Amino acid sequence: MDVMTVTLNPSLDREIIVENFKCGKMFRISNPSNAVMEPGGKGINVSKMLSKLGIENMALGFLGGFIGKVFLEKLLEDRNITSNFIFVEEETRENIAILDLVNHSITQINSSGPKITEVDIEHLIQRYENSLSLVEHVLISGSVPPNAPKDIYATLFSLAKKNGITTYMEANGEHFNEAIEKSCPMVVRVDLRKEKKYYDRELKEMDDYIYAAEDIIKHGAKLAVLSYHVEGDIIATNDGVWLFAVNEKVDRSHLFGVGDSFMTGIIYYILKNGYNYLEAAKFGMATAIAKIHHIEKYIESKDEINKYLDYFETKKVK
Numbered sequence: 001m002d003v004m005t006v007t008l009n010p011s012l013d014r015e016i017i018v019e020n021f022k023c024g025k026m027f028r029i030s031n032p033s034n035a036v037m038e039p040g041g042k043g044i045n046v047s048k049m050l051s052k053l054g055i056e057n058m059a060l061g062f063l064g065g066f067i068g069k070v071f072l073e074k075l076l077e078d079r080n081i082t083s084n085f086i087f088v089e090e091e092t093r094e095n096i097a098i099l100d101l102v103n104h105s106i107t108q109i110n111s112s113g114p115k116i117t118e119v120d121i122e123h124l125i126q127r128y129e130n131s132l133s134l135v136e137h138v139l140i141s142g143s144v145p146p147n148a149p150k151d152i153y154a155t156l157f158s159l160a161k162k163n164g165i166t167t168y169m170e171a172n173g174e175h176f177n178e179a180i181e182k183s184c185p186m187v188v189r190v191d192l193r194k195e196k197k198y199y200d201r202e203l204k205e206m207d208d209y210i211y212a213a214e215d216i217i218k219h220g221a222k223l224a225v226l227s228y229h230v231e232g233d234i235i236a237t238n239d240g241v242w243l244f245a246v247n248e249k250v251d252r253s254h255l256f257g258v259g260d261s262f263m264t265g266i267i268y269y270i271l272k273n274g275y276n277y278l279e280a281a282k283f284g285m286a287t288a289i290a291k292i293h294h295i296e297k298y299i300e301s302k303d304e305i306n307k308y309l310d311y312f313e314t315k316k317v318k
C-alpha cells in the first residue's frame with residue numbers, strides 16, 4: 001500500500017438532483033437515483049477514486065455515532081481501501097449537495113462535524129504515526145472538526161515529512177494556514193469553494209492568484225494549484241506559473257468533488273511516473289475535466305481520464 005488519506009471531518013454525503021431548485025419551495029424526488037447517499041469528505045473521495053484506478057490505500061480519520069456506522073459499512077464494501085478510523089462520541093456529520101441540472105448550479109450545506117476530545121486527537125496521532133511506515137504518500141484534506149487544534153495539519157505533515165513521505169493537502173482556513181507556515185506539504189490545492197481567499201487576501205484578478213500560488217511555493221511546496229474562475233486553474237512549481245485553460249464551458253452542477261479528482265490525478269501520476277510536478281498537474285487537470293463531464297462524484301477509470309489529456313491549453317503566465 002502506497003497511499004494514506006486523512007479525513008478528520010468525514011461526512012455522509014447526500015447528493016440530490018433537483019431541477020429548477022429554488023429556496024423556500026417544496027420538491028419531491030421521484031427517481032431514487034436522484035438522491036444518492038455515500039461516504040464523503042475530501043480525503044475519502046480521493047481514496048475512493050484511487051481505488052477505482054486500482055491503487056490500494058488506507059483511509060484514516062474520525063467517525064462517530066449511527067452515521068459513522070452507516071458510513072463505515074458503505075466504505076468497507078471497497079476492497080482497495082483499508083479503513084483506519086477512531087470512533088468518537090458525537091455523530092459524524094451529513095453534508096447536503098443540491099445539484100440543479102437546469103440552472104447549472106450547485107448548493108452545498110456542510111455541517112461542522114462532531115466535537116472531539118484531546119484523547120481522540122492523541123489516539124489519532126498515535127494511529128497515524130504507526131501507519132506512516134506503511135505508506136509513501138499522505139494526503140490530508142478538507143475541514144477539521146470544530147474544536148480540533150488549529151495546528152493539527154501542521155503536526156501531521158511534520159510527522160510525515162520526518163518519515164520522508166510525499167505530502168498533499170487541499171483545504172482552506174486556519175488549519176491550512178498553519179500547515180503552510182509550519183510544515184508546508186509538497187502539493188497544495190487551495191479550497192476556494194466557499195470564498196475566494198488566500199489567508200486574508202481576496203482573490204480577484206489573475207495577479208492575486210499568481211501571488212497566492214507563488215507564496216505557497218516560497219513556503220516549500222513543489223506544486224500549488226488554485227482553481228481560477230472555474231474554466232481554468234493557476235498552477236505553480238519552482239519553474240514558474242501557468243494558466244491551464246479548459247476549452248469548453250463547464251456545467252457548474254457537475255462540480256461536486258472536482259478538487260478531489262484533481263488531487264487523485266496528481267497522486268496517481270506521481271505514483272506511476274515519478275516526480276514531474278508540472279506533468280502531474282496536467283494529469284490532475286485531465287482527471288478534473290473527466291469528472292466535470294458527468295454529475296456523479298467520482299471518476300471511474302484511467303480510460304475516462306485519458307480522453308481529456310488535451311482538453312485544455314497551458315500558458316506560462318510568469
Ligand SMILES: O=P(O)(O)OC[C@@]1(O)O[C@H](CO)[C@@H](O)[C@@H]1O
Pocket residue numbers: 009011013039040041042045095108110141142143144256257258259260
Ligand atoms: O466541509 P469540507 O470538509 O471542507 O468539505 C466536505 C465536502 O463538501 O467535500 C467533498 C467534496 O469535495 C464532499 O464529499 C464533502 O461533503
